Amino acid sequence: MSSTKIEAIRIVNEVLLPNINNPSKIINEIVSIWEYENIEKIETYSECIQILNNKHHINFLKLAIDTIKNGTNTWDIVLIIKDTISDLVIDIDSLLELLIILYKEMKGDLASGILHEPIGKLVSLQPDIGRSLLEKMILHNEEAYTDYISVILVTLSTQDFEKAHRYALDLAENPSKFISYAAINALGLFSYELPQHKEFLNQTLEKFKSLLSKEDINLQASVVHSLGRLIPLKTEIKDIIVKLADIQEQEVQYQISVTLFRWKKDSFREVWFKESLLKLAQISYQQKIVIDKLDLILADILKLEIDSKLVEQFLYNWIKNQPIEILRNNNIADYFDSTLRVIVKNKDVIEYYITMWFNDDDYKFHFVSASIVRYLKICEINCIKLSKTLIDQFDNEDILFIIRKILGHVFDSSLLCHLTFSVLQRSNKDEGLKQIVVNAFISHISRDYPKRVIDFLELQEISLIEDSFIKNTITIILDYTKKYLSALNELPRLKEFKSTNAQRYQIELEQQKNIMSTFEKAQENSIFFSITERITIKYGHSWFHWCDNKFSERNYLNSISTSVEVPRTELISPVSSAIKRFKCQLAKRGV
Structure with a gap:
């Protein structure tokens, strides 16, 4: 012992x-x-x-x-x-x-299936108990038993495949949805790889076709889930999946997305995979659970450098199918964050998407392209250009169209300068191209951000010193912008807008009170602050705190400051500025 x-x-x-x-x-x-x-x-x-x-x-x-x-x-x-x-x-x-x-205690828990394997082992070691357990579960017809019925059927199939398979086929037609779903799930888990089991696979497919003909969305979704596991076993299954991708029901679409996710590395080059994925581009923005799964699939396709054109086509089709107000008010990253994270890592790819979609005649793509530009700012990417590959293919009419869209949708001064100036990289340079860029800066960007434009162009002038065409363009814009900024600086400041030190102090004091009031309200119901120790800090020219019954060492305070150049026309005349921006957004090609 x-x-x-x-x-x-x-x-x-x-x-x-x-x-x-x-x-x-x-x-x-x-x-x-x-x-x-x-x-x-x-x-x-x-x-x-x-x-x-x-x-x-x-x-x-x-x-x-x-x-x-x-x-x-x-x-x-x-x-x-x-x-x-x-x-x-x-x-x-x-x-x-x-x-x-x-089941009741752990419902919704990710580990709720922790007993599936132990129950399977129990049935394997004690098959008589397993069969009795199965009969009672079917008799009681409880939702809690659904997954366990599948486990028991699959385990019994390792001992008598034909009997277990026949029993599962019968249960798939059971009036109880719990028992029916369990049997369908088991049919997708049976081992059909052995030559002697091929006929059983055909019987399973026939049963699934029969169930799919019924107008029950949840039943169809359950069948799709099981079919997805059997993809490698028969070409006919792939054709069925492609057809089912046309069903505009979230439950079915989700199970197809699960199937695509399962086989993305093995089947990404196959026709059925591409066709099914592109059909799912019809889904609504509201079906977030499906979009999240598709987002992971697209991201993996890009990571593996499998087929970037497939991702491009999917995103184009999806954007085309969404309401314009959703694309206007939301960022594309809200739906395809994982995909966008991969795209952003490749500068050429992100420049390609921004250029291609700003050049599209559909307003939807302009909003999406603008949202990507905003996303770049969040990622602290301040230097991005338009794609030279695409720019070389565009004539001046297309360039003007893209510039207008940039001026209408992009607000960040750094990105505005880089995107607008980058059209000068076109191989075929002419006076028309120069005039478009000069007008964009003089009429829009320089008026809003004169300091930023001067800093940006002076750096460009140094790096592009050998290109006389670009240097001449820079000189024209710089001359105008410097004169404009000088004129602004010479304007006298109105006394009415000058505040005394006492007034500034009162304003800052009130702002601080508002901040502290908001902070204290946020603390009241905060779980975090209820479990953390509160340390009072006293401060003036220096600060220290009281902790563990003693004062800390003094730390002297230093002043810091930051500044942001705000768009001048937005402050001076917000209405006319908005009208000008909307005109750029609504501008048609060639008009």
């Missing part, structure tokens, strides 16, 4: 059996042993449970049920029985009751 078993017998006789009328005490003792042994990799606790249940005929599952009802943590019960349940003499009714209690 092993030392582990000897120790287990001692614990049962001296600690557990004396508390036989106190289930909570027994469970707590076993949990304590498990917590220690989980670190030391010993399994005395498992032996204790087996001795209690199998030798002393104390129904351990019933003990667990009573303990949960008395308030014991459900997770403690799960952790001590998951590796032991397959070795116990099982009381089926107690097991069924326990599974229902655990």
Whole structure:
């Protein structure tokens, strides 16, 4: 007899059996042993449970049920029985009751399926118990048993495939949706790889086709989920998935997205994969759960450098299908954040998307392109250009169209300068191109951000000193901007807008009071502040704090300042500025 078993017998006789009328005490003792042994990799606790249940005929599952009802943590019960349940003499009714209690307690938890594998092992070691368990689960028809019915059917199929498969086919037509879904799920998990099982696969497909013909969205989604697992086994399944991608129901579309995600690395070059993915571009912005899955698929395609054109086509189709007000008021990153994160890492790709979509005649793409530019600012990317590859293909009419869209949608001074100036990189330079750039700066950007324009162009002048065409363009813009800024600086400041030191102090004091008031209100119901220690800081020319019954060392305060150049025309005449911006947004090509 092993030392582990000897120790287990001692614990049962001296600690557990004396508390036989106190289930909570027994469970707590076993949990304590498990917590220690989980670190030391010993399994005395498992032996204790087996001795209690199998030798002393104390129904351990019933003990667990009573303990949960008395308030014991459900997770403690799960952790001590998951590796032991397959070795116990099982009381089926107690097991069924326990599974229902655990289902209610753990519903929605990501680890709610933690007992699936232990139940499968139990059925594998005790097939008679498994069959009896299956019959009672079907008889009771509880939602809690759905996944376990699938587990039992799949496990029984390893012993008698034909019988288990035939039983699952019959259950797939069961009036109860719980039993039907469980059987459909099991049919997708059976092992059809063996040559002698090919005919069973054909029977499964015929059953699935029959179920798909029924006008039940949830049933169709369940079938799609199972079909998705069988993709490599038969070409016909791929054709079925492509057809099902036309169904405009979120439940079905989600399961197709799950299928695409499962096979993205193995099937990304196959026609069925591309067709199904592009069909899902019809989904609404409201179907966030599907979009999140598609976002991960697109991001992985880009990471693996599989087919960037497929991603481009999907995004184009999706944008085309969305309402313009949604694209105007939301950022594309709200829907395809993972994809955008990958795109942003490749400067050529992000420049390609911005240029291509600003050049599109559909206003929707201008809003999306503008949202990408805003996203770049969040990513602290301040230097981005238009794609030279595309710019070289555009004539002056297209360049003017793109510039107008940039002026209408982009507000950041740095990005405005870089994007507008970058059209000069076109290989075919002419006076028309120069005039477009000069007018854009003089009529718009220089008027709003004269200092920024001067700093930007002086840097460009140094780096592009050998290009006479660009240098001449820079000189024209710089001359105008410097004169404009000089004229602005010479304007006298109105006395009415000058405030005294006392007035400024009062304004700053009121602002500080408002900030502190807002901060205190936020603290009232804050969980974070309720669990953290509050340290009062006294400050003046220096600051220190009181902690652990002593004052800290003094830290002298230093002043810091920051400034941002605000668009002048927005301050002087916001209405005319908005009208000018809207005109640029609404401008047609060639007009």
